[in-house]
Amino acid sequence: MHDRGASRNVLLGLLLVYFVARVLQDFPTQVPTLLIVVLHVLPPAAFALLHGRRLYGTRGVLVFTAFCLGSGVSFEYLGLRTGFPFGHYYFTGVMGPKILGLPILLALAYLGIGYLSWVLGSLILGAAPGSRSGAFVLPVLAACLMTAWDLAMDPVWCNIDRAWVWQGGGAYFGVPVSNFAGWFLTTWVGYQLFALWLRGRGAHSVAVASNRLAVLMYGVAALGNLLLAIPSARPPVVPAAITDAAGRHWPASDAVAASVVISLLVMTPLALLAWVRAADAAAPRTPDRDSAHERTGRVAV
Secondary structure, three states, X not given: OHHHHHXXXXXXXXXXXXXXXXXXXXXXXXXXXXXXXXXXXXXXXXXXXXXXXXXXXXXXXXXXHHHHHHHHHHHHHHHHHHOOOOOOXXXXXXXXXXXXXXXXXXXXXXXXXXXXXXXXXXXXXXOOOOOHHHHHHHHHHHHXXXXXXXXXXXXHHHHOOOOEEEOOOOOEOOEOXXXXXXHHHHHHHHHHHHHHHHOOOOOOOXXXXXXXXXXXXXXXXXXXXXXXXXXXXXXXXXXXXXXXXXXXXXXXXXXXXXXXXXXXXXXXXXXXXXXXXXXXXXXXXXXXXXXXXXXXXXXXX
């Protein structure tokens, strides 16, 4: 019990650090950009490893990590060299050290936000891992949650922070639509492999309070984007109008507004729905409720 309480405190600490990181993005001239990136990536990744160990055990979280990172890194390397499935792009030096052109921190983002998306999808769907929904619907839902994050994040990180460059531009504030299809495919593959691995191994549960922390972590990712609307969040070197590689002009404020809208109308409602599901799972059991619970095959994951 002591160990469980201690690990929950660590999860709370990681949530706090991530919240601070989202606030620090409003001070791009006072705080080193690489430090902001590190604090955006490492706390969710560490959260995933710790929370995942409680939920699936050491072996389970290592398998999730292998599938998630394996799929993300493989498709990113393929994309850098062929343009499939995301489109043609390259990374700048904003995100720090790279291996074969791929920033190490970007790979870890697949683990952190990828795990949060999986947990929220599990809560929203409420299907047992061994069920057909758990094995085949959950990976699709989790991939949608992950892609929603990228939909909000990509125009800003591409155009405002200049972390990567789309060589042919794109219809979504300089980002090609193929990028989001690529994100969905990449994350779905990792999730699908993990779901198939889980199938037949029985249901897993974890303290609902920890599930709520995962929901809050995803919620901070969403609501943190609202801070981008504060003028200080935009570095002075960013012009009022941005131009993509195809020569299209986009107001920088519109790219930020798109991020805010996606965060408010897509990511936040999904987080709220997951929170309600977690609260429902935490509600005291009654005989009638237990019977309904067994019929639906739902588990608190």
